[in-house]
Amino acid sequence: MNDMTEQKKPKAAVIVLLIYLSIALLWLLQKVLMPKYMHGITEGSMIAEYYKEPKDHDVVFIGDCELYENISPAVLWEKYGINSYIRGSAQQLIWQSYYLMEETLKYEKPKAIVFNVLSMQYDKPQNEAYNRMTLDGMKWSKSKFDSIKASMTSEEHMVEYVFPLLRYHSRITELEPDDFEYLFHKDTTTFNGYYMRVDVKPAENVPQGRPLGNYQFGDICYEYLDKMRVLCEENGVELILVKAPSLYPYWYDEWDQQMKDYSEEYGLSYYNFLKTTDECGLDFATDTYDAGLHLNLSGAEKLSDYFGNILVTEHGFTSHKDDKELAARWDEKIKAYDAEAQRQYALLE
Amino acid sequence: MxxxxxxxxxxxxxxxxxxxxxxxxxxxxxxxxxxxxxxxxxxxxxxxxxxxxxxxxxxxxxxxxxxxxxxxxxxxxxxxxxxxxxxxxxxxxxxxxxxxxxxxxxxxxxxxxxxxxxxxxxxxxxxxxxxxxxxxxxxxxxxxxxxxxxxxxxxxxxxxxxxxxxxxxxxxxxxxxxxxxxxxxxxxxxxxxxxxxxxxxxxxxxPEYTTITRGLQRIMWGFFKKLVIADRILVAVNAIIHDPETYSGVYVFMGMLFYALELYADFTGGIDITIGVAQTMGITVKENFERPFFSKNIKEYWKRWHITMGTWFTDYIFYPLSVSKFMRNLNKFARKHFGDKIGKRVPVYFSSFVVWLTTGIWHGASWNFIVWGLGNFVVIMISEELSPLYDAFHSRFKVADRKWYKCFQIIRTVLIMSCLRMFDCYRDVPLTFKMFGTMFTNFGLKNLSASMIGELGLKPVDYCILLAGTVLLILVSMIQRNGSVREKIAGLGVLKRYCIWFGLFLIILLFGAYGIGYDESQFIYNQF
Incomplete structure (x- = not known):
């Protein structure tokens, strides 16, 4: 070691300056490389959009695509004066829903939280890409940290969530104009969490679910469902369980029974909309854009109308349309909502 | 870990x-x-x-x-x-x-x-x-x-x-x-x-500023070789060697060169990390490489590649065997039966044979490694036997000091070593010989197409990164001929030093093959 030329040690001020410069460069690089989810797959931007909203919702929906593609908060407002928001993300797992609920309740105390029970079928972390779309958008908090811990697949590392640059570094060769255009700001892609699609792809020959060896939901799922229930109780919020009317992935009767049993045991409301499609007025020849997996705008509006009525008649929700500030805010949202619908319809023609 | x-x-x-x-x-x-x-x-x-x-x-x-x-x-x-x-x-x-x-x-x-x-x-x-x-x-x-x-x-x-x-x-x-x-x-x-x-x-x-920074610099250089080059090219190497029936000679040749680059970047990168880690703690670990691919012949290559292993076999097998009683008797026997000229070479070759056989066995429990070791022995023996011919050539043609001739020697060494390294790649010895033969019997240059290269698992941008990384490796090696690169950089102003080392850090961070989508790859020499 003695044969080494003594390294000229820079002055402390220079070192500090260079450290700041390095951190700034790394931060900027991270901003550039993080996926923007502004076009194409926009689901990755949904979770973060909630933070832009005033936190005064009557009802918050938490769950997967069966909520954010099937429920229209605009209809709930227009028809029932219910101010709602969907904290939805693609393949949102039950522990992710729980931690989103935990986080939401730090910001606001809605009258009710609606949880879609499809994710009860998953008792293990599933997919890194979906994890990212739910978790990256969350603000840093203990809830986010716990959600990451619960969600990571074997190939994931916590450090890559703390420093997403380590995860997205390979995007350096795939950068698009969006990565620079939306570097410091992002457009809102949803309508209070609702992902709008107006196109139609009728549901034909929907496959029956293949028989399963075991229909019992995993213990971990019940554990998180219990945690959700307790959390809502502690915060004086009503927990409502729903199963959206998506024809596929298949919802087994055995699963449905377990949810019925659970809701009866704890006095919760559980609505399986698959059994009330006629009452909702849903027609899977016209109300779905992907052959029954999700509803299109027409279907979502019908379901929202039906569920809005339930919220009013069975859960005592009242209209807030007399709140001028809120109404003004919704007027703006409805305008944007209608404009987007018109834009999409125009594209279809 | x-x-x-x-x-x-x-x-x-x-x-x-x-x-x-x-x-x-x-x-x-x-x-x-x-x-x-x-x-x-x-x-x-x-x-x-x-x-x-x-x-x-x-x-x-x-x-x-x-x-x-x-x-x-x-x-x-x-x-x-x-x-x-x-x-x-x-x-x-x-x-x-x-x-x-x-x-x-x-x-x-x-x-x-x-x-x-x-x-x-x-x-x-x-x-x-x-x-x-x-x-x-x-x-x-x-x-x-x-x-x-x-x-x-x-x-x-x-x-x-x-x-x-x-x-x-x-x-x-x-x-x-x-x-x-x-x-x-x-x-x-x-x-x-x-x-x-x-x-x-x-x-x-x-803690000393100089030793710690030099150690960290060496670690970074090791990670550059491992993550930016070795683990990136690994995908293409695996694609070629795991599907030997699909690829014609030109791809076998490409895979051979790719593997040589992968092995070099992987092994020297690992040793850089080892030496760098030790250096950050003030501990000196002996160098294991001295720009081996700049060697002009195989003998020189083996003095500059995996030096500590080479000297181990020389000191603890070659020399003791050469002076053993058995070898003295073999020497006498050979001189008596084949004459002094040939007889004196027999014990040396025998010792070399044993060294290369054990080197092959040490590398791995398979015939591939044994044949690889003996392949090295054969190449060295042939070059020894041909040395009078080389001498005659050089006395007639004064090309030894010409740059183009030196380049030729370097390329020749790279090609021979890369050929021998094919035994590391393919699953057994007959297949290795078959694939080696393919390079001469079915080169199939016309099969070299962008779509086929694309099927090797690398995108055009990956090839660009590999090319740039390899050029940087060669440049650094060339500068090293005149002394330590880190020493030279240490003499620069603080801003230049920062740009170089932070730039290298960013290159590893951005272009390294790590994280989701890349399998964490064990160092090749770890299996030995």
Whole structure:
């Protein structure tokens, strides 16, 4: 070691300056490389959009695509004066829903939280890409940290969530104009969490679910469902369980029974909309854009109308349309909502 | 724990902080603990083997030294003749030899059983099948301890050196255990000598700006080679070698060159990390490479590639064998029967043959490695035999100093070594020969298409990164001919230094093949 030329040690001020410069460069690089989810797959931007909203919702929906593609908060407002928001993300797992609920309740105390029970079928972390779309958008908090811990697949590392640059570094060769255009700001892609699609792809020959060896939901799922229930109780919020009317992935009767049993045991409301499609007025020849997996705008509006009525008649929700500030805010949202619908319809023609 | 993993970086950060936080006299003890923790994390079972090797070699070396000391302090009876004294000395040496051979065979036995049992079983089954004996022995479920070939050879070099009284035996077992289990070396060497490593291993070290920054710089360079080059090109190499039937000669040729680059970047990168880690803690580990692909012939290449392994085989096999009684007799026999000219070469070639055979066996339990080792021997022997021809050529044509001729020699060496390295790649020897033959019988240049290259798993941008990375490797190697690159950079102004090192850091960060989508890849030499 003695044969080494003594390294000229820079002055402390220079070192500090260079450290700041390095951190700034790394931060900027991270901003550039993080996926923007502004076009194409926009689901990755949904979770973060909630933070832009005033936190005064009557009802918050938490769950997967069966909520954010099937429920229209605009209809709930227009028809029932219910101010709602969907904290939805693609393949949102039950522990992710729980931690989103935990986080939401730090910001606001809605009258009710609606949880879609499809994710009860998953008792293990599933997919890194979906994890990212739910978790990256969350603000840093203990809830986010716990959600990451619960969600990571074997190939994931916590450090890559703390420093997403380590995860997205390979995007350096795939950068698009969006990565620079939306570097410091992002457009809102949803309508209070609702992902709008107006196109139609009728549901034909929907496959029956293949028989399963075991229909019992995993213990971990019940554990998180219990945690959700307790959390809502502690915060004086009503927990409502729903199963959206998506024809596929298949919802087994055995699963449905377990949810019925659970809701009866704890006095919760559980609505399986698959059994009330006629009452909702849903027609899977016209109300779905992907052959029954999700509803299109027409279907979502019908379901929202039906569920809005339930919220009013069975859960005592009242209209807030007399709140001028809120109404003004919704007027703006409805305008944007209608404009987007018109834009999409125009594209279809 | 892989070097190229977050866990290793965390482990390293903790070790580094604790190491310098401790009083100097406890630093080496902490390094011993860190080495065992590193090994324990890899597999607790491994600890049995490394401690057994450490203890048996330590104990045998101590016993040898005790015997020697006892003999030195022995009061010889008055009037003892020179012959009687010689006889006593021989007796003492014989006792020492027993301890040395005992420990040597015991530890080689462990290595042989763990590494070569299944290879032996496969061969017995194959022979049995060939002669119709119908014997089929089940393979054993043996886990090969990480770096066993490296630490066994390192410990044995100490044992043999103490036997030859090159230095005193280490009296403290923990200190010796640290020499065997110094964690940066556990993954893939180098095979350090006790006389080199012990100089700085047990010393007290205070944090010094120069040593720490140089160490970190070396680590970064190692990660650049491993992550940006080796782990990126690995995808294409695997695509070619795992599907030999699909690719014509031109792809085999491409795969051969790719593998040579991968191996170089992987192994030298790993050694850079090892040396750099040690350097951050003030410990000097011997260099293992000296720009091997700038060698003009194979002999020179082997003096510059995996130097510590080469010198091990030279010092502990080639030289002892060359001066052995057997070799003296072989020399006499050969000279008598073939004349002086040929006869004098027989013992040298025989020793070389043994060295290359054992080098091949050391590399791995398969015929591929044995044939690879012998392939090196054949190439070296042929070049030795042809040396009069070369001399005649050079006396007639004065091209030896011409740049183009030097380039030709370098390219020739690269190609020959790359050809030999094909034995590392393909699943068996016949297939390797077949694929080698494909390069001459079915080169198929017309099959070289963008779509086919695209099917190798790399995108055009990956090839661009690889090309740029390789150019940088070559440039750095060229600058190194005139001294250390880090030394040169150290002489620059602070802003330039920052740009270079932070730039390298960013290159690794952005262009490294790590994280989701890339499999964490073990260092190739870790399997040896």
């Amino acid at each position: 892989l070097f190229a993993s977050y866990e290793f970086l965390l482990f390293l950060a903790v070790v580094f902080i604790v190491y310098y936080a401790l009083p100097g006299r406890y630093q080496w003890i902490f390094l011993l603990i860190a080495g065992y923790v590193f090994y324990f994390i890899a597999n607790p079972f491994y600890l049995i083997f490394i401690t057994t090797t450490s203890f048996t070699v330590y104990y045998a070396a101590r016993k040898m030294e005790d015997i020697r000391r006892e003999f030195k302090t022995l009061k010889l009876p008055e009037g003892i003749t020179r012959e009687e004294k010689k006889e006593l000395k021989a007796k003492e040496k014989k006792q020492e030899k027993r301890w040395m051979l005992g420990a040597l065979l015991f530890n080689l036995g462990i290595l042989a059983v763990l590494k070569y049992t299944n290879f032996a079983i496969s061969n017995i089954n194959a022979i049995s099948g060939a002669v119709g004996a119908g014997l089929s022995i089940e393979h054993l479920n043996i886990i090969l301890p990480m770096g066993i070939s490296f630490y066994t050879f390192q410990a044995l070099s100490y044992l043999i050196d103490v036997y030859h009284a090159k230095y005193d035996a280490q009296r403290s077992f923990p200190r010796f255990a640290l020499f065997v289990s110094f964690f940066p070396q556990l993954v893939q060497g180098p095979i350090s000598r006790y006389s080199d490593l012990s100089k700085s291993l047990y010393e007290e070290h205070r």
